[in-house]
Amino acid sequence: xxxxxxxxxxxxxxxxxxxxxxxxxxxxSRETVELPPDATGTAVRGDAIVEQPTTRSWDAxxxxxxxxxxxxxxxxxxxxxxxxxxxxxxxxxxxxxxEAVQRNMQAMKQNDTIKxxxxxxxxxxxxxxxxxxxxxxxxxxxxxxxIANGIDSSRISIISYGEExxxxxxxxxxxxTKNRRAEFLVVSK
Amino acid sequence: MSLFIKxxxxxxxxxxxxxxxxxTVFAQEILQDEPRIAGVITEGRERIRLxxxxxxxxxxxxxxxxxxxxxxxxxxADLKTSGIFNLIPEERYAWIEHSVNGSPNFEGWxxxxxxxxxxxxxxxxxxxxxxxxxxxxxxxxxxxxxxxYRGEPDQLKLIAHTFANEIVRQFTGxxxxxxxxxxxxxxxxxxxxxxxxxxxxTNMTQITNLKSIVLFPSISPDKKTIYxxxxxxxxxxxxxxxxxxxxxxxxxxDSVNGDITPAVSPDGKKIAFSSSRPGNSEIYVMxxxxxxxxxxxxxxxxxxxxAWSPNGKSIIFTSDRSGMPNLYITDEKGLETTRLTxxxxxxxxxxxxxxGDRIVFTGRKQGYFNVFVKDLRNEDIYQLTINSRNNExxxxxxxxxxxxxxxxxxxxxxxxxxxxxxxxxxxxxxxxNNTDPRWSK
Numbered sequence: 001x002x003x004x005x006x007x008x009x010x011x012x013x014x015x016x017x018x019x020x021x022x023x024x025x026x027x028x029s030r031e032t033v034e035l036p037p038d039a040t041g042t043a044v045r046g047d048a049i050v051e052q053p054t055t056r057s058w059d060a061x062x063x064x065x066x067x068x069x070x071x072x073x074x075x076x077x078x079x080x081x082x083x084x085x086x087x088x089x090x091x092x093x094x095x096x097x098x099e100a101v102q103r104n105m106q107a108m109k110q111n112d113t114i115k116x117x118x119x120x121x122x123x124x125x126x127x128x129x130x131x132x133x134x135x136x137x138x139x140x141x142x143x144x145x146x147i148a149n150g151i152d153s154s155r156i157s158i159i160s161y162g163e164e165x166x167x168x169x170x171x172x173x174x175x176x177t178k179n180r181r182a183e184f185l186v187v188s189k
Numbered sequence: 190m191s192l193f194i195k196x197x198x199x200x201x202x203x204x205x206x207x208x209x210x211x212x213t214v215f216a217q218e219i220l221q222d223e224p225r226i227a228g229v230i231t232e233g234r235e236r237i238r239l240x241x242x243x244x245x246x247x248x249x250x251x252x253x254x255x256x257x258x259x260x261x262x263x264x265x266a267d268l269k270t271s272g273i274f275n276l277i278p279e280e281r282y283a284w285i286e287h288s289v290n291g292s293p294n295f296e297g298w299x300x301x302x303x304x305x306x307x308x309x310x311x312x313x314x315x316x317x318x319x320x321x322x323x324x325x326x327x328x329x330x331x332x333x334x335x336x337x338y339r340g341e342p343d344q345l346k347l348i349a350h351t352f353a354n355e356i357v358r359q360f361t362g363x364x365x366x367x368x369x370x371x372x373x374x375x376x377x378x379x380x381x382x383x384x385x386x387x388x389x390x391t392n393m394t395q396i397t398n399l400k401s402i403v404l405f406p407s408i409s410p411d412k413k414t415i416y417x418x419x420x421x422x423x424x425x426x427x428x429x430x431x432x433x434x435x436x437x438x439x440x441x442x443d444s445v446n447g448d449i450t451p452a453v454s455p456d457g458k459k460i461a462f463s464s465s466r467p468g469n470s471e472i473y474v475m476x477x478x479x480x481x482x483x484x485x486x487x488x489x490x491x492x493x494x495x496a497w498s499p500n501g502k503s504i505i506f507t508s509d510r511s512g513m514p515n516l517y518i519t520d521e522k523g524l525e526t527t528r529l530t531x532x533x534x535x536x537x538x539x540x541x542x543x544x545g546d547r548i549v550f551t552g553r554k555q556g557y558f559n560v561f562v563k564d565l566r567n568e569d570i571y572q573l574t575i576n577s578r579n580n581e582x583x584x585x586x587x588x589x590x591x592x593x594x595x596x597x598x599x600x601x602x603x604x605x606x607x608x609x610x611x612x613x614x615x616x617x618x619x620x621x622n623n624t625d626p627r628w629s630k
Contacts, residue, residue, distance in 0.1 A: 132404070132493075133449065160425070
C-alpha cells in the first residue's frame with residue numbers, strides 16, 4: 001500500500017468535507033435579494049440596510065382603531081394576551097415568540113372558560129395569495145403549540161387576513177416587522 | 190519514491206481543498222439562469238397595414254354622423270389593440286380619393302401603402318342603426334368579408350366590437366376578444382369588492398357591495414358565475430355570485446374557513462382551491478355536481494393558487510415545499526407532481542395560455558415582482574415587465590395574444606393590457622387599487 005490507512009482516512013475526510021462545501025452552497029447567495037432578519041433584528045433589502053427594528057418597543061396589540069371590523073365575530077380585547085411576531089416569510093416561533101405564546105397560554109389556563117381567536121397576518125411583500133396561506137400557517141403554529149401544551153382545541157379558532165389588515169400601512173422595514181404577527185383576541189368568556 | 194509520494198499527497202490534498210471552491214464559483218455561473226427579456230412570442234409576424242376611412246353616411250342626420258364617428262373610433266381602437274394591424278396615419282386619408290364610381294379606389298389605397306381596406310356605411314331605419322362593413326384586399330381587389338348589423342343606438346359598441354372580432358378572425362383564424370369582459374378586485378369604495386368591465390376597462394359595474402374583503406375571483410367558462418373568497422361572514426371562505434347583477438350570492442357548498450384561491454375547471458364542472466382544513470394549506474378539487482372532494486397534495490408545505498390546463502387534465506399550483514414558493518404541475522388526481530420553476534426565487538399566480546403552450550406568472554427578482562412567461566415546449570423563460578416596480582396577477586386574453594396584469598408603477602395598483610411579448614402596455618383603470626384581474630372568454 002502506498003498510503004497508510006490513517007492518511008487515507010484523512011484524505012477521504014477532506015474530500016467528503018470539500019464535497020459537502022460544494023453541494024451545500026445555495027445558488028441564491030449570489031443574487032441580490034431580501035434576507036430574513038438575522039438574530040440582531042437587522043433586515044437587509046437588496047444591498048442597503050433599510051432600518052433597524054427594535055424588538056417590541058411598541059404596544060403589542062397595535063392601535064385598535066386602525067383595524068376596521070369585518071364580520072360578526074365579537075371581539076372583546078383583553079390586555080392579558082400579547083401579539084406574537086414572526087420573521088420574514090417564516091411561520092416558525094422564534095425564542096421571543098415562544099415566550100409570548102407561553103404567557104398567552106398561562107392566561108388561557110388561568111381563565112379556563114375563555115375562548116380565543118388567533119389572527120395570522122403578513123407584511124405586504126409577498127403575493128396576496130401566498131400571504132393568505134402564510135397567515136393561516138402562522139395562526140396554526142400558535143394553535144398547535146397551545147394544543148400540544150394541553151389547551152382544548154375547542155377553545156381556539158383561527159383566521160388569516162394575509163396582508164389585508166396591516167397595523168402599519170407604511171412601506172418600511174419597521175412597518176413590515178409590526179405587520180408579521182399573530183394576534184390573540186378573546187371571543188367569549 | 191517516498192519523496193514523490195509525499196509531494197503527490199500534498200498535491201492531492203491541495204486539489205481536494207481548492208477544487209470545491211473553484212467548482213462552486215463556476216457552478217454559480219453555469220446554474221444562474223438569467224431570464225431573457227421580452228422574447229418575440231408573436232413569432233415575428235409583420236403587422237398588416239390597414240386603411241379605415243370614415244364611413245359613408247346614408248342619411249343627412251347629425252346624430253348619425255356622430256354615431257358613425259364613434260363607431261369608427263371604437264373599431265380603430267380595437268384593431269390597434271389586437272396587435273395585428275398597423276393603421277395608416279390619419280393624414281393620408283386626405284391624400285387620395287377613397288372611392289371611384291361607387292367602388293374603392295384600390296390604386297389610391299395601394300399608393301398610401303394600405304394592404305387591406307375596411308369600408309363601412311351607416312344608416313338609420315325605424316330608429317335603428319344599420320351598419321354595413323366590408324374588408325378588401327387592395328392588391329387583389331377581392332372582398333374578404335361583408336357584414337351588416339342592425340341595432341339600437343345604444344348597441345353601437347356591440348356592433349363595433351362584433352365587427353372587429355370578425356376582422357380579426359378573418360386574418361388570424363381566431364375570433365377577436367373585443368366583447369369579452371374582465372373581472373377584478375378594486376378598493377375604490379374603500380373596501381375590496383368585485384367589479385366587471387369590458388376588456389378595456391370601460392362599462393364598469395360593481396358586482397359586490399359586501400363592505401368587507403373580497404379576493405381571488407375566478408369566472409365560470411359560461412361567464413355567468415364568479416367564485417371568490419370573501420370575509421363578509423367573518424371567516425373567509427369561497428362564495429359564488431352571478432356575474433350580471435350580483436344576485437345569487439351564496440357560499441360554495443361545504444366550503445370552510447380558510448378556503449382560498451378558487452379556480453373553475455375549463456368544463457365548468459369542478460373547482461380547484463386551496464384549503465387549510467387538514468391544518469395545512471393543500472390543493473383540493475371539488476366536483477360541483479356531486480360534491481365529491483379530492484385532495485391533491487399531501488405535503489407539509491403551503492400549497493395554493495391552482496390553475497387548470499386548457500384540457501382540464503393538469504393543474505399548476507404554487508408550493509413552498511422547496512423553501513420558497515415555486516410552481517409545480519400535477520395531474521387532476523394529484524398522482525404525479527413535478528416542479529416547474531427553478532430560475533426565480535419566488536413564483537406565484539400562474540395562468541395557462543389558451544393554446545396550452547405557455548404559462549404566465551408572477552415572479553420575484555431583486556426585490557420586485559414582475560410578469561414572466563414560461564414556454565412549456567422548450568422551457569425558455571421570458572421576462573415581460575422590467576424596471577416598473579411591481580407587476581403581478583397576470584391573466585391571458587382568450588386568444589392568448591395579450592395579457593392583463595396589475596402594476597403599482599404609478600403608486601396605486603392599476604390594471605394594464607399588453608401584448609404577449611410585453612410590448613404596447615396600456616393602462617385601463619385609474620381609481621383606487623385594482624388587482625387580480627381575470628379575463629373571461
